[in-house]
Amino acid sequence: MRLGIIGLPNSGKTTIFNALTRSNLETGASSSGRFEVHTGVVGVPDLRMEKLIAMYKPKKKTYTQVTYVDIGGLDKGVGEGGLKGQFRNELAQLDGYLHVARLFEDDTVPHPQITIDPARDVQILDTEFLLTDLVAVETRLEKLRSEIRVKGKNVDKAVPAEAELLERFKAHLEDEKPLRDLDDISEDELRTIRGYGFLTLKPTLIVLNMGEEAKDPASVMSYDHKNSRMVAIQGKIEAEMAQLEPEDAEMFMSEYGITELSAAKVIRLSYELMAIQSFFTVGEDEVRAWSIPIGATAPEAAGAIHSDLQKGFIRAEVMAYQDLITGGSEAALKATGKFRLEGKDYVVKDGDIVHIRFNI
Ligand SMILES: Nc1nc2c(ncn2[C@@H]2O[C@H](COP(=O)(O)OP(=O)(O)OP(=O)(O)O)[C@@H](O)[C@H]2O)c(=O)[nH]1
Ligand SMILES: [Mg+2]
Known part of the structure; x- marks a missing residue:
């Protein structure tokens, strides 16, 4: 499972990537329009695994994994009527997104929109994704319509069926709603359009990058869409903690009264959001978690x-x-x-x- 970390420039995408994957990529490097992709794999924390490990004392323990992809330079196509080329291709191949929105104040870090307003920032990229999907839907519709025109009665009946589905998508997108909000798409219909990788169909976790002050995300903004959740993280602090040895991190956490790192919560939530669940295999050799669809x-x-x-x-x-x-x-x-x-x-x-x- 591959999840893309997206967001406006300087929102803290690379910082949060570091916090989740315990990496040490350079932050503040401002990819400014350069297309850059970094990937990192992490085990999904699961308390049940710890209990099973305590019970079976296996030689080996294996957690399920998620791959995070830090995508730099996304701002390039913003405001140009949809994302193009390699940006769109990379985004279309992912299973879902972590959409980072900046809440931290820091005069030394310029904000592309000057002021701090996470709801507005999320909307900017969401609109871009809507437009990108709309362009893809219209391009495909044109092909289908011309096929219907040319072949007349002899056209394969899957063609008008797909055109009808895409007309529904088009109307929905023109209403400025993401495709994941549509509630009347059948499994069969989903299968016919799976290959197109529509961006607004993918599950999305809004990640508010809080800075030094912890806040309840619901008090900051609302995000009422299907297959979507919201979570908060203190990006910079957690990225620094991810670099510490486990014992030092524990000491730091107890000193500040932190019981669980938000990074662990973000990983778990993003996993759950993909409609994935775990089952376990157990034994003296190995206790292992496996991913399967619900x-x-x-x-x-x-x-x-x-x-x-x-x-x-x-x-x-x-x-x-x-x-x-x-x-x-x-x-x-x-x-x-x-x-x-x-x-x-x-x-x-x-x-x-x-x-x-x-x-x-
Ligand atoms: N004060 C503060 N600074 C932060 C926080 N998170 C990130 N930063 C800083 O903001 C700057 C940008 O962070 P990055 O993680 O590089 O942001 P990005 O979204 O990856 O930026 P681009 O890849 O250029 O689009 C860096 O200087 C970070 O140290 C935070 O929680 N608090
Ligand atoms: Mg970056």
Whole structure:
């Protein structure tokens, strides 16, 4: 899963990338229109993993991962009627966005819009994304309409169906609403347009970069869209903490009364926002978290581990996470019938502990 970090120049994108990925990229370098992409991979923090690790004491522990992509120079196309070329291509390939908006005050860091106003800043880039999608929709519509004209009655019936869908998209975008707000798109329709990588269809986490003062994001602005959330982080402080040794970071945190780093929360929220859930495999060798889409079946979960496990799937042994923690051990669950054998139609739940029986 790849998430792009976007936002106006000097909002703190690279700073927040450093905080999330414990990297040390140069900040304040002002990419000023130069297209620049940096990627970093992080494990998704999960308290349940810690409990399972304490129970099984495995040799190895493996967390699910998210890749963050810091995209510099996004301001280039702003105000020119939509993003073009490599900017659009890179953005279209991502699974979702962290949209950074600046709230920190610092006279030494110029703001491209002069004043601090995160709601306005978010709107600027959102509008750009809307326009970019509108251009893509209109280009595609033109092709489809000409195909309908040329082929007449002989046109494949998928063509007018797609044109009708894109007309709906167009009207929605002209209303200045992101495509992710549409609530009447079917799974089938989504499949036909998946390849276009529409930007406003992707889940978005608004990240308010607070500076030194902590605030409740809801008191700063509202952002009422589907598949969207809002979170706050003190970018600069957290980027500095990410560079510390774990013991030093802990000391620092207890000194300032911080119980959880916002970076961990941002990672978790961004993971959840992608409609992804985790299941676990456990044992003395390894305790491991795996990612699957919400609604995935037991064979699909098996396939996340290895395609052979999906092909040769027989049954899944399943324990609910909470049952295992309450019961205290696998043996206790077996005694109470909470250690289940599930077939190929079983829909895996978030937190399930799964062992696949297979035969190839
Ligand atoms: N005071 C303060 N400064 C910050 C904070 N976050 C970032 N900065 C500073 O703001 C400047 C820009 O930060 P970057 O992280 O480089 O911003 P960016 O969005 O990546 O900028 P571009 O890549 O040029 O678009 C740097 O000098 C940072 O140190 C913050 O929370 N407080
Ligand atoms: Mg940057």
